[in-house]
Amino acid sequence: MSEAYVKSETHQGITTIEFYHPQGNSLPGKLLEEIAKEIHFAGTHSETKVIVLKSAGDKAFCAGASFHELSNIKTDAEGIRFFSGFANVINAIRKCPKFVIGRIQGKAVGGGVGLIAAVDYAIAVEKAEIRLSELTFGIGPFVIGPAVERKIGTSAFSALAIDAAGWRTSEWAKRKGLFAEVHSNIENMDESIRRLAHNLSHSSAAAAAELKKVLWKGTEHWDELLKERAAISGRLVLTPVAKEAIEKLRMEKVA
Known part of the structure; x- marks a missing residue:
């Protein structure tokens, strides 16, 4: 596979949304937009009873933001538009009346951790380590922060955000509440996902929708909050420190 994509399939009430990018399933703006649209559509589609969000392959779940796009941001408006992509996905999951199950088959970085925090129930494998790397390249996990903090608490979120170069194990993530389940292999993980989705x-559907409202209580202001957070990231990504760090990381990935 070489072309990035987002695809959606519905079978027996279960809608699976899969995304792929050749660079570790990273997320450029176009993929973020498509993921948000697919989640919104599935949420309003009568045939969909539950959603499974997954990425392709058996390696990284999500490498976070696209460094190619980050390096090309030239204005505040472009920065806000890019980081709003993550905000839109998180808010699409938040407002979706159907439960969203996350299939976490590998490592997650930055925005990928934000996606995991946003889903209603994350099922992972043991190798699915996590890291919030944003501080290492001059910004911070501002947009995804509310979702991560909501799921694991302020103390654990601050540890992740500050130790931006350090990985946390899947067991740590489960203990803090980011992962609902951790399995020894992909086969066992997929069997658990099939059971829960079934x-x-x-x-x-009515009970699920009402329960989601209860579980997401207190987040009604996130449309505005995440927009404000996108503006912070959009401003910081233009600083010389961030530009230099992002370009260095982009060149390392190309090499």
């Missing part, structure tokens, strides 16, 4: 597809 059960949810046969449960009350």
Whole structure:
């Protein structure tokens, strides 16, 4: 596979949304936009009872933001537009009346951790380590921060955000509440996802929608909050420190 994509399939009430990018399933603006649209559509589609969000392959779940796009941001407006992509996905999951299960088959960095925090139930494998790397290249996990902090608490979020070069194990992530389940291999993970998705597809859609409202209580202001956070990241990404660090990382990935 060489071309990035987002695709969606619905079978027996279960809608699977899969994304792929050749650079570690990283997320440029176009993919973020497509993911948000697919989640919104599945949420309003009567045939969908539950959503599974996954990435392709058996390696990284998500390498976070596209460094190619980050390096090309030239104005505040471009920065806000790019980081709003993550905000839109998080808010699409938040407002979706159907439960979203996350399939986490590998490592997640930055925005990828934000996606995991946003899903309603994350099922992972043991090799699925996590890291919030934003501080290492001159910005911070501002847009995804509310989702991560909501899921694991302020103390654990601050540890992740400050130790931006350090990886946390899947067991750490489970202990803090980011992962609901951790399995020894992909086969066991997928079996657990099938079981849960099947059960949810046969449960009350009305009850699921009401429970999501309860579970996401207190986030009603996130449309505005995440927009404000996108503006912070959009401003910081233009600083000389960030520009130099991002270009260095981009060249390392190309090499």
